[in-house]
Amino acid sequence: xxxxxxxxxxxxxxxxxxxxxxxxxxxxxxxxxxxxxxxxxxxxxxxxxxxxxxxxxxxxxxxxxxxxxxxxxxxxxxxxxxxxxxxxxxxxxxxxxxxxxxxxxxxxxxxxxxxxxxxxxxxxxxxxxxxxxxxxxxxxxxxxxxxxxxxxxxxxxxxxxxxxxxxxxxxxxxxxxxxxxxxxxxxxxxxxxxxxxxxxxxxxxxxxxxxxxxxxxxxxxxxxxxxxxxxxxxxxxxxxxxxxxxxxxxxxxxxxxxxxxxxxxxxxxxxx
Amino acid sequence: xxxxxxxxxxxxxxxxxxxxxxxxxxxxxxxxxxxxxxxxxxxxxxxxxxxxxxxxxxxxxxxxxxxxxxxxxxxxxxxxxxxxxxxxxxxxxxxxxxxxxxxxxxxxxxxxxxxxxxxxxxxxxxxxxxxxxxxxxxxxxxxxxxxxxxxxxxxxxxxxxxxxxxxxxxxxxxxxxxxxx
Numbered sequence: 001x002x003x004x005x006x007x008x009x010x011x012x013x014x015x016x017x018x019x020x021x022x023x024x025x026x027x028x029x030x031x032x033x034x035x036x037x038x039x040x041x042x043x044x045x046x047x048x049x050x051x052x053x054x055x056x057x058x059x060x061x062x063x064x065x066x067x068x069x070x071x072x073x074x075x076x077x078x079x080x081x082x083x084x085x086x087x088x089x090x091x092x093x094x095x096x097x098x099x100x101x102x103x104x105x106x107x108x109x110x111x112x113x114x115x116x117x118x119x120x121x122x123x124x125x126x127x128x129x130x131x132x133x134x135x136x137x138x139x140x141x142x143x144x145x146x147x148x149x150x151x152x153x154x155x156x157x158x159x160x161x162x163x164x165x166x167x168x169x170x171x172x173x174x175x176x177x178x179x180x181x182x183x184x185x186x187x188x189x190x191x192x193x194x195x196x197x198x199x200x201x202x203x204x205x206x207x208x209x210x211x212x213x214x215x216x217x218x219x220x221x222x223x224x225x226x227x228x229x230x231x232x233x234x235x236x237x238x239x240x241x242x243x244x245x246x247x248x249x250x251x252x253x254x255x256x257x258x259x260x261x262x263x264x265x266x267x268x269x270x271x272x
Numbered sequence: 273x274x275x276x277x278x279x280x281x282x283x284x285x286x287x288x289x290x291x292x293x294x295x296x297x298x299x300x301x302x303x304x305x306x307x308x309x310x311x312x313x314x315x316x317x318x319x320x321x322x323x324x325x326x327x328x329x330x331x332x333x334x335x336x337x338x339x340x341x342x343x344x345x346x347x348x349x350x351x352x353x354x355x356x357x358x359x360x361x362x363x364x365x366x367x368x369x370x371x372x373x374x375x376x377x378x379x380x381x382x383x384x385x386x387x388x389x390x391x392x393x394x395x396x397x398x399x400x401x402x403x404x405x406x407x408x409x410x411x412x413x414x415x416x417x418x419x420x421x422x423x424x425x426x427x428x429x430x431x432x433x434x435x436x437x438x439x440x441x442x443x444x445x446x447x448x449x450x451x452x453x
């Protein structure tokens with residue numbers, strides 16, 4: 001994993017876990033409405049919920065991002081989420097639940113401690129949590145697809161043949177050609193104030209492309225992460241955890257300079 | 273029962289980013305945002321509560337690894353993981369899946385919600401009801417309830433048992449899902 005990861009969780013002071021509100025909650029140092037606990041995770045009620053019964057599932061061990069969490073812990077966390085989802089359906093008479101994770105401030109992560117939201121839903125509750133409909137620029141490009149396949153091959157430890165078995169590229173050119181080189185990372189250095197930075201538009205990389213058949217619904221076009229309808233960056237998209245606990249003394253983490261790349265430095269080894 | 277996702281899994285798939293015996297991960301052609309990947313168990317489960325533990329482990333482990341791949345490959349600056357469980361939660365097809373949404377500045381995605389204000393009493397009431405639901409199930413399961421599971425017994429199994437194969441979710445939830453066209 002390279003140093004220049006653009007995904008930055010909200011910063012915290014001190015060492016990971018130190019001064020972390022959720023670590024303190026997990027340790028019982030701060031009061032919370034705890035509804036479940038086991039050796040690895042706790043679950044608490046969010047006291048500014050999207051809906052009554054909004055639960056936060058939190059690993060007791062401090063992780064900033066989901067990608068830092070080993071596979072077996074992830075499995076345990078989401079098995080707990082499954083059971084709690086069922087409990088909530090009955091407890092608050094909901095007829096649906098959302099399981100939601102925000103990794104990175106731009107995704108709406110507010111706290112520097114990984115958590116899963118379980119949000120009970122009822123019809124017409126106006127909670128939101130909706131992906132935009134009919135987004136015309138959502139079509140993925142061949143370039144993007146090949147980059148993703150290259151990453152999958154690396155991160156999942158697959159052979160080129162294994163990737164080819166499910167990849168929808170022409171068999172005349174093997175997929176392995178682009179994946180033997182390190183995938184060029186067009187993302188620039190992470191900015192200190194990530195949430196206020198201007199739009200980063202990575203230059204399209206001229207990856208040597210095998211002959212590919214175009215996806216029926218997707219014209220081949222330059223990959224760009226920006227979309228036709230500019231939306232102001234929602235720096236405070238989610239207030240879900242802004243005052244999640246009973247104590248009035250705690251404040252939100254300051255938006256200080258994040259540790260550049262430090263959060264994801266160790267991730268590379270975790271998945272190998 | 274015609275399931276669009278089951279048809280997709282067994283059909284001519286394009287945009288597959290990972291596949292094994294248990295799971296399919298695919299760039300959605302009707303994605304709502306760039307690079308959206310759905311991680312789908314090949315076995316048909318309508319809602320989250322029906323998915324066996326071993327499949328939950330596999331699906332979310334793969335989703336987690338793919339989140340990292342999306343960050344690296346696309347330069348995403350964030351990733352959301354979202355499960356829409358039930359029509360009220362925005363579930364569009366009656367087949368459980370996990371959506372991964374890479375995030376970029378001004379990507380037109382807004383997954384925000386407005387927090388509701390709840391009093392301490394209201395929160396305590398919810399807390400009590402949740403705990404009652406969880407503990408009420410324990411007594412039932414110890415009594416070895418009938419195959420026709422009551423809601424409480426289901427929960428007792430859900431909370432205590434490692435084997436979730438017999439978990440049947442609420443009929444209402446299932447029926448409402450299966451009415452999805």
